[in-house]
Amino acid sequence: MTRTHIWWIRRDIRLHDNQALDSAIQGADHMVPLFIIEPDLMDSAAPKRLDFLLGALADLDKQLKTLDSRLIIRQGPAQTALPALAAELGGAAIFAHEDFSPYARQRDQEISEQADLTLTPGVVLQHPEANLKADGDPYIVYTPFKNKWYEQPLPTPADCIPTPDSVPPLPADLESIDLPASKPVKGFPSTSAAAQQQLQGFIAEKIHRYRSQRNQLDLEGTSRLSPYLRFGLISIREAVAQTSMAMLKTKSNEARGEMRTWLDELVWREFYTAILYHFPNVLNGPFREDYEHIPWRDAPDDLAAWQQGLTGYPVVDACMRQLSATGWMHNRGRMIVASFLTKDLLINWQAGEAWFMANLVDGDPAANNGGWQWTAGTGTDAAPYFRIFNPIIQSQKFDPDAAFIARWVPELADLPAQHRHQPWDMPETEAQKYNFKIGRDYPAPIVDHSFARERTLAAYKSARERTASDGE
Ligand SMILES: Cc1cc2nc3c(=O)[nH]c(=O)nc-3n(C[C@H](O)[C@H](O)[C@H](O)COP(=O)(O)OP(=O)(O)OC[C@H]3O[C@@H](n4cnc5c(N)ncnc54)[C@H](O)[C@@H]3O)c2cc1C
Incomplete structure (x- = not known):
């Protein structure tokens, strides 16, 4: 037979x-x-x-x-x-x-x-059931999860299964439909050769500066491997194995630290996969019950401005336009725009989660949900409710020369760098010199950050109070 x-x-x-x-x-x-x-x-x-x-x-x-x-x-x-x-x-x-x-x-x-x-x-290196607390419960905080994760020896390239040089033949007369036509995705050639090249290139070079550069919006300091890991054009085991080899080879403690930071990001991927496995309800609402009743605003115009990159906050708009144009966004950008949507506009994180899934080339339910809930303060390990990113400070810190803004918001590209972060504050004489008018050439900010901050703190406080009184 x-x-x-x-x-x-x-x-x-x-x-x-x-x-x-x-x-x-x-x-x-x-x-x-x-x-x-x-x-x-x-x-x-x-x-x-x-x-x-x-x-x-x-x-x-x-x-x-x-x-x-x-x-x-x-x-x-x-x-x-x-x-x-x-x-x-x-x-x-x-x-x-x-x-x-x-x-x-x-x-x-x-x-x-x-x-x-x-x-x-x-799909992950450690099965969600394999990394549990001593009492058998799942971890809900990243750092102890990570510490336990590292207790297992890291794989080496020798642990990876080589590409087979032959496979069993197909049975005769098997029907197949055609693959639907597709277009190449700029910046992410979808071949396993490209995935290998991206991984090897990153490990040969950028990983050595990863910890120092990964947050800079204006530099390509991260691996850009997310779609390849999402669809498994490379295996997570291989990514970890190549990194652990590079860590063994380097004589520099500093370089080892930079590489270890990259491995820590892969552990975030494992962590959010485990969270989704153990708590599938995170896809339907907040992980933390005390934030079930945040009085989110129903503000379709503000949501549309955010989606289209027309909020009047250049760093937010640059990131949102990068997403629309390329299907990818830098991690720092994801945090900035997610904080802006949830905490400046007080719009439910689930609207942002859905928009990301509708646009990301690497869209992954576990990582995306984890990232959104973290930023909104509703998730595991969440950024505390009072951590509200100031978009101007984020912009000045992570895009110091406003080069990223100039690239994605071309209507600001001719302004001096220091004014690209908050063009509405540009002195009148300067604005005239550059023939720039806020509201005409670029939108005025759709919300005042200081006002929004107070509004959000009050909204989160009311949510906690309501949960507390429900429980009495
Ligand atoms: C609001 C929000 C939404 C996000 N949505 C997604 C998503 O849908 N898909 C996705 O893959 N990542 C998501 N992330 C995580 C992170 O932003 C991307 O993985 C990263 O920007 C991809 O770029 P890279 O490959 O250059 O990352 P690198 O910095 O090179 O990291 C290497 C790999 O580690 C994994 N990784 C890194 N950071 C995280 C993280 N915080 N959570 C989970 N995995 C991580 C990814 O697989 C990534 O490719 C989200 C983050 C936030 C804040």
Whole structure:
């Protein structure tokens, strides 16, 4: 009897260091590399994220063809398409990477009730159940989670599974639909070769300055690997393994510290994945109950101004326009605009979370929700309610020459750098010299920061008081 295995590809679009693929290859006479197009996914994903995904699948198909195989595409929902295909193939066993969102867990549960589904590790380095407090409860604070995480030895490149030099052939006469057409995503070529290049280049160079430069909006000091990790064009194990090798090789303690800071960011990714796994309700509301009743403003015009990068705060507008144009935003920018939406405009963080998911090339429910709840002060490890970023100070600190602003807000590019942070404060004589008029050439600020700060402190206080009185 021939044995057919299905490698069900979800967010592991690579041949290298792929544990699900490795399991699917073992003992198989035939193997089907399968991707299922979910109708909901096509409708709801950010256009750039979808283009990135489809491009990555096309690239994987090319790589499979060099191994005399190819990608098989079927139409979802997976709950019906996959058991049907497994049955069509005579009870084929299915192998996939375990994923941790409530949606993925529910789907996989339903499939495992109808077919032989094996889930392998690989989306994160440490399974959410593997990093728990001594009493078996999940961590809800990052630092102890991280400390426990580092107790496990870091992988080395030798732990990564090499790219297979052959794969079991496809069964005969297997139907596949065409991949929908996609456009290249500027700045993020969606091939695994590009992912490798980005990782190697980062580890050879920028990681050595990561801690010092990662917050600067005007520098490309971060790895820009987020879409590649999101869709698994490189494995998290490989990213950690390459970094741990570089840490072993360097003689400089300082460089080791810079690299360790980058690993800490990967641990944030693991932390928020674990939070979503243990507390799936974070997708529906605040993690902290005392902030269930924040009197958010219903302010569609302010929300639209924020979305379009027309708030009158140059650093906020620059970041929001970077997001619209590229599908990506710097982490410091994400914190600034999230703080502005929730604490200056007092608009519910969930509106921001949704806008990010509708636009980010790296949009990931766990990291995005974690980032939004952190900034809004409603999440685990949250920034305290009284930490309200001053957008001008953030701008001056993290874009000191206002070069980032000049790039994304061209209507301010000709003003002297010191006035680009708060153009409304420019002396009249200077403004005339540059023929610049606030409200005509660039919007006046939609809210006064000092006023907004007081309003937010009062709103958060009222939420806590209401929760306290509800509990009496
Ligand atoms: C409001 C908000 C929303 C966010 N939404 C997302 C999202 O949808 N998808 C996403 O991948 N990241 C998200 N982040 C985290 C972070 O901003 C991005 O991962 C980072 O900017 C990506 O750029 P990079 O690859 O150059 O990061 P680097 O600084 O090079 O970090 C390396 C990798 O670590 C991970 N990482 C870094 N910081 C975080 C973090 N705070 N939380 C979780 N993982 C992290 C990412 O996989 C990233 O690629 C969000 C942060 C905030 C504040």
